[in-house]
Amino acid sequence: MYTSVITDTTLPEVNLGIRGNGHHPIVSIQRLNVYAGNHHILKNINLDIPKNKITVLLGPSGCGKTTLLKCMNRLTDLYHELKVTGDVWIDGDNILKSNDNIAALRQKMGLLSQRPYPLPMSIFKNVAYGIKLKGIYDKKLIQYNVEKYLREVGLWEEVKDRLHQPAVGLSIGQQQRLCLARGLAVRPQIILADEPTSALDPISSKIIENLFKELKKNYTIILVTHVLRQAVRLADHVVFMSYGEIIEEGAPADLFKNPATEKLREYIYDGN
Amino acid sequence: MNWRKKTEELVAREIMRFSTYSLILILVFIIAVIFVKGFRALTPDMVLKTPQGGFYYGGEGGVLNAIVGSIYIACGATLIAIILGIPAALYINVSLTKYKRLKNIIRFFLDALWGIPSIVYGAFGFTLMLLMGMNASLISGIIVVALLITPIVVRTFDEILSTIPRGLHEASLALGSTRTEMAYRVLFKQGFSGFITAVLLAFGRGIGDAASVLFTAGYTDLIPTALDEPAATLPLAIFFQLSSPIPEVRERAFAAAAILTIIILIISLAARFLSARYSKTNLR
Numbered sequence: 116m117y118t119s120v121i122t123d124t125t126l127p128e129v130n131l132g133i134r135g136n137g138h139h140p141i142v143s144i145q146r147l148n149v150y151a152g153n154h155h156i157l158k159n160i161n162l163d164i165p166k167n168k169i170t171v172l173l174g175p176s177g178c179g180k181t182t183l184l185k186c187m188n189r190l191t192d193l194y195h196e197l198k199v200t201g202d203v204w205i206d207g208d209n210i211l212k213s214n215d216n217i218a219a220l221r222q223k224m225g226l227l228s229q230r231p232y233p234l235p236m237s238i239f240k241n242v243a244y245g246i247k248l249k250g251i252y253d254k255k256l257i258q259y260n261v262e263k264y265l266r267e268v269g270l271w272e273e274v275k276d277r278l279h280q281p282a283v284g285l286s287i288g289q290q291q292r293l294c295l296a297r298g299l300a301v302r303p304q305i306i307l308a309d310e311p312t313s314a315l316d317p318i319s320s321k322i323i324e325n326l327f328k329e330l331k332k333n334y335t336i337i338l339v340t341h342v343l344r345q346a347v348r349l350a351d352h353v354v355f356m357s358y359g360e361i362i363e364e365g366a367p368a369d370l371f372k373n374p375a376t377e378k379l380r381e382y383i384y385d386g387n
Numbered sequence: 388m389n390w391r392k393k394t395e396e397l398v399a400r401e402i403m404r405f406s407t408y409s410l411i412l413i414l415v416f417i418i419a420v421i422f423v424k425g426f427r428a429l430t431p432d433m434v435l436k437t438p439q440g441g442f443y444y445g446g447e448g449g450v451l452n453a454i455v456g457s458i459y460i461a462c463g464a465t466l467i468a469i470i471l472g473i474p475a476a477l478y479i480n481v482s483l484t485k486y487k488r489l490k491n492i493i494r495f496f497l498d499a500l501w502g503i504p505s506i507v508y509g510a511f512g513f514t515l516m517l518l519m520g521m522n523a524s525l526i527s528g529i530i531v532v533a534l535l536i537t538p539i540v541v542r543t544f545d546e547i548l549s550t551i552p553r554g555l556h557e558a559s560l561a562l563g564s565t566r567t568e569m570a571y572r573v574l575f576k577q578g579f580s581g582f583i584t585a586v587l588l589a590f591g592r593g594i595g596d597a598a599s600v601l602f603t604a605g606y607t608d609l610i611p612t613a614l615d616e617p618a619a620t621l622p623l624a625i626f627f628q629l630s631s632p633i634p635e636v637r638e639r640a641f642a643a644a645a646i647l648t649i650i651i652l653i654i655s656l657a658a659r660f661l662s663a664r665y666s667k668t669n670l671r
Contacts, residue, residue: 188560190561192484193484195486226557228557234555234573248562248568249563281669294558297562298561
């Protein structure tokens, strides 16, 4: 469909600056503190996220994983109670200090939430939305890319005959894949996934997990989860958090076999 | 279930049933009285003709002047309320996310504006007219009714917008939307069915209000052809005719009331139909 008339189908790349060469961490967090009133939610976080790997932020509920994730694309702006200090470098740009190009910086990252939030429009328009935000209005190019990204998440065959129907009519698993396709269509470098399978059935969860394994070839994935088994299945790098602090981090093989702290040992023991 | 719980259940259910059906019964009763009393006067002439000679003494003609005047005023005022109301409601929900106290203060003021009796708006509008050297006119009526109904549009739409899950704000910002793009392309769409309800609710209030137009729009037997001409309205047509000693004229007041009620019922039905239609694409 549409491919015969397309000559150049690529969307403009996000400028990744000098740090986007794979030798440097794609995300670097330094001295990050988050407060909600008197409550210290994140305590002096220092963390480097490697490129094209799945980094899992693991920890019990309420330990600050989601807040840490939201600091990375500054969605903390939406919460009046949060005060954020420190630096979050996204490939050379400090997202916490940048004021004028925050929307463009956010396009470096796709977001997948705990439950899918399809935009109040058709399936097609959901994917086209982000593409149009990049200033692309060529209909054929948009159509080509909508198909491309729906195929990438394995949704095309399921929805190709009802592209112009409301996205809310899809099953929740399909909606989550649509949200992933929508995020990928803005050509991010990083995927921020906040417990993306927590609302899904086991089959849909497995589809998402398998997609992540494929996507890490081209994207850096930061996955928040409290499910130990999911971390074991997916992680290349694990960051274990508790009460707003990073307790341990490292390769999953080392971390899960030989936990250095009592907290992680307990978590692994309880998780199994 | 023991007898105490059974009795409690029964009594509570009957109280709820009584409250619900008695309210519906009151509405049916009001409509029945209006139609029974105005039935004889509800002729095609009533809606197709303006008052002719001796109309207020039982002569020929109808209340077309008031129907058209009311629709002009309600449409004009609703248009102004939409132009002011959409940005205001979106501003509260998009730009003030980090300023909870300011948001509460603004909502308090809007609620206070909503609660001000319409006669106060009328008096305010009248004072303003005198200061500006204006006469009772269509434009004065439109402006005062707009002041009356804008808080309704803003607060009703605001309530709908505030129920939109934070996740949808996050999703649209994460895709690279600016706050303005999020407001108009996503939140406005998500809240559109609520917006229709807000607009039609405000239109209904505007078309049915007598006190705000009493001093500001004036009254005339003619259909206004310019904004600076006075305009008749249905509520005032009802008021003037109902106070007449002539039974035929009082009958016409009920016929005018029936026309107003029909307009408001049509608006209510349209609100239900349109909001159901536009909520199909919405996140639930």
